[in-house]
Amino acid sequence: MSCYPYAFAIKWAAMREHLQHHPIDPETGEYRFRRDWHYEDLAARLMGFPFANAAGIHNEMMLVHAVTDWMGDDAFVKAMDSQDRRMNFLGDMTWVKGKVARKFVENGEHLVDLEVWGENQDGVVHTKAHVIVKLVSKAEYKSSF
DSSP states (O other): OOSOOOOHHHHHHHHGGGGGGSOBOTTTOOBOOGGGGGTOHHHHHHTTOSSOBOOHHHHHHHHHHHHHHHHOTTOEEEEEEEEEOSOOBTTOOEEEEEEEEEEEEETTEEEEEEEEEEEETTSOEEEEEEEEEEEOOHHHHHHTO
């Protein structure tokens, strides 16, 4: 789910120098690691959110996965700019959608400008991205054989 593999002593080492930024669990009196809000509803509520939520990189990778599936093995992602726009709570559904905004040739490269977004079950866009993909042209493909 996330890219934060902290536990036990490693988690404490990451927290101890700045405990003022970590909430205290009212039930245990212990400091809670801020990143735990991605995994547990209780930790999320301590941070002011109703439920645990997906991390930004998780949301971005949902979009990347859809783009790389669409483009195939011979293409190349040249650039990607993504933005998390709303909370994506655990338990929400996400539909990844996209469209080709522009096809063009630049410096001999055959490029596609994509608009891609993640939309929840209520139709709310929580993550969006602008992606430039370099595709293999028919001429390049034929000359490789």
